[in-house]
Amino acid sequence: MTNLTDLGVAALRDGFRKGDFSAREVADAFNAAVASAKALNAFIVDTPDHAIAAAEAADRARASGEFAALSGVPLGIKDLFCTAGVQTTAASHILEGFTPTYESTVTAKLFAAGAGMLGKLNMDQFAMGSSNETSAFGNVVSPWRRSDGGNAPLAPGGSSGGSSAAVAARIAPGATGTDTGGSIRQPAAFTGISGIKPTYGRCSRWGIVAFASSLDQAGPMARDVRDCAILLEAMSGFDPKDSTSLDVSVPRWEAGLSGDLTGKRIGIPKEYRVEGMPSEIEALWDKGIAFMRDAGAEIVEVSLPHTRYALPAYYIIAPAEASSNLARYDGVRYGLRDLPDGGNLADMYSATRADGFGKEVRRRILIGTYVLSAGYYDAYYTKAQQVRTLIARDFEQAWQSCDLLLTPTAPSAAFALGEKTADPLAMYLNDVFTVPASLAGLPAMSVPAGLDGQGLPLGLQLIGRPLDEQGVLNAGLAIEERAGFSARPGQWW
Amino acid sequence: MTTETASSYRIQGATGEWEVVIGLEVHAQITSNAKLFSGASTAFGAEPNTQVSLVDAAMPGMLPVLNKECIRQAVRTGLALGAEINRVSRFDRKNYFYADLPQGYQISQLYHPLVGEGSIPIEPDAKDGPGEAKLVGVERIHVEQDAGKLMHDQHPTRSYVDLNRSGVALMEIVSRPDMRSPAEAGAYLRKLRSILRYVGSCDGNMEQGSMRADVNVSVRRPGEPFGTRTETKNVNSVRFVMAAIEQEANRQVDVLEAGGRVVQETRLYDPDRGEGRSMRSKEDAHDYRYFPDPDLLPLELSEAFIAECEASLPELPDDKRARYEGPLGLPAYNAAVITADVETARWFEALLDATGKPETMAKAASNWLISDLFGALNRLGKGIGESPVSPAQGAELLNLVADGTLSGTLAKQVFEIMLETGDDPSKIVEERGLKQTSDTGAIEAIIAQVMEANADKVAEYRGGKDKLFGFFVGQTMKAMGGKANPAVVNELLKKALG
Amino acid sequence: MSVDAATVRKIANLARIAVSDAEADALVPELNTILGFVEQLGEVDTSGVAPLSAVIPNHLRMREDVVTDGGIRDAVLANAPQAEHGFFAVPKVIE
């Protein structure tokens, strides 16, 4: 019999339907894999019972010939999604012990589609980080190791680092992620898996702990493009509880998958050829261009002139929104309360928030508070939102001459844990290729396309027009079909 | 009317006269079933935290969804003030920490309010002191969330938080600094309250906190530029607003005349002590860091939406008053009194309708309402909404007077019985035989008896003492138990006495 | 624009995050590095450019005025660090 944890979402779903195995067997296999992978620190909370209950329900339904879209598929859930009755912390100390009485729209949809939950995945605290080193529950360690034999623990990327590590290590066939400036795509690239951030408004934000409301989007992370399409279909859809949710129907992305790009024009934005880009990344990009041509697409060079301002704009807008979104963590209604002896309400707030938020979160709240404060608002926030308009216009302009954009996902392969923690700016630069699409709300995906000289995965990014997830997935599939990426980390944990 | 008239209200300081400049920011609770951004109820007086959704409690991941009715009511209010309705507006976050503010920000509108410039005509009441009839400018109306409530007196070392009010919709109606006396501020508040109640966008109930005013006051030498103002927060009655202005203006004059400077600050007014105090403690580092709420998109209103709001507006108090004075022919005083409050106006119109002859009955009906009904309600300590007599019953009574069935005196008797029993006047007249008689034979027989019993007075009258006529009328009416038609009695008496 | 330790303490107070003097001092260069980075935006000519207001063109929906929520006090108070008599409790506030 096949090793069930070797199977991805589609294979599990189809095998379960055919009767090759029971959902319970699948849940047991992944629960055991989760339990034996503690060294990765990918999960904050394990929920084997949840996975088993969903599996047993799927098995019972199968007995009467009923299948839901994700029957038999257990998933990892990023700890940013509120899950009813299961601790949700956003990997922070300030929410430690917080048990929502409600289920986020996205997880409710996944569970309604038959999926079970293996556990709550570790992440950068409040989704702020690109290496999963800001979690209050410890770093996630990437299952990958450099081929130099040095065994330096590597970053799984962030903020959805628990998700990327779990899927890459095959302790979950798929996972939810969220992406504010690249938090699905960059960790996917670092760990050799696929991940898609849909158009802003495709997935409801209701019940997801907010980081930066105008940027946050949920999306799936899985082993391949088809699995992403399946999961995204289940996660997406209009939600009247989210005012920014798009009231559009969800296409049958899986059914629409095709790696034939005949007639498509793929834009190559020249501004993404940044100074000091490693030659391996450059080579990977060229390889991707060749794949696109081979798939029938026409390659056009395009210009996105404001690209270099995306990151600075992002580091005003995201902290500004975060400083306000995180004001609710005040020790009054839930979560941590720290009240110094003889302290008043203001002392309680200040102590709770100093103690409950990690260093990076505090830093971003302070930046956000500063840029919104009296006298600075226009110089920082208004300016950044104006630049954001220009960035969005750049993309609109590009769509005049192409259908999709192809870029590298990240400027490097995974770095070692601790390598960039001393310099926040160096860490921020990791998101240089992913942030522009976030600012413009565009669908974007990372697919693994090769390995670097150290044997570490590298990803290519596809960016599409608003609502053209199909185009993005198809181009991703075209790369996947040609790259033949089959590397997987050796199991050392 | 828009030009600034010199108000006669002045504070006499030791060094000369001072003029007072007043602007009001009124927070009015919008009448709605559910809150501005959540589906929790707005009903008053519920058990703590029972009318709270996860959105109102700012649980992680919760998001606001706008209540259309709240926007509709704010737009209708703006239209009633002749204000511009902004086709595109936005919600902003006002960030500050307080235990009654779960999100750590209030969703409000700073940069792009829903309603722009409008105005309110006022007529100060002379009883409140000097003031001019004028048009007071309204700068803007924006829509925002109310905060929760903190209770300080239930535990020695803790305050308690009730979020039932958290998220209830408010309109903040910001006036221009156009008022120059407490009487003008009082008139503005009364008129605003009247309009809100006509429109139905706010119940105007100041005791329950549905309407409260932030009072901006400054003083200056007449004709000079504005002085530094202070803001007295959350004053919750018209009387207190006027008292707070007087107190604060005098305080500022004292400060200035002593060579000091007025500090721009937030103050509280204590109506029990009749004095204000600074809230400087709460002002530390208030920097609200306003920015557009990224959970909400720009609010765009269609022309059709605004047209519906416009079409749904009732006749407003000033229009109604003009119609009452003009076509309906009511005395100016009656028209003013009846139209001041929408409930009275509605009652009056129901009364008129029920008479079946609104044109001819209007004046009598207005007099009866203002003197008899108001008098009775005053005695009973009831509002017109709790009147024991219905408009239909009132109309029946008025018709019984009009058709001669009841005299004025009898009508008053019948009305008293109506108040006690709640019975219809026709039933009372029937059962108690209170019908007025115009039966000349019966009246003549009584007159004959009266003349016989008072032969001396008959002689005196005939001798030229005309004043005695009233005595014979009284005696005849008395003998007939007040039920004789006074006109018939007059006529027959004149004939009998010669 | 750059911040000094006093400004950091002021911002931290606005954000209700306690910082020691040592922390404030350490934050000065960190925040200034980030501010220096974001101030690159000064190079961009944004005259006449409207700030982005909706990420994906969309307009605000409104819901009907119906009571659909509330009556869930237990859920509201379920995670409270301190709840008494149906209220959240906080250290006494002197107004």
Ligand SMILES: [Mg+2]
């Ligand atoms: Mg105010």
Ligand SMILES: [Zn+2]
């Ligand atoms: Zn207000």
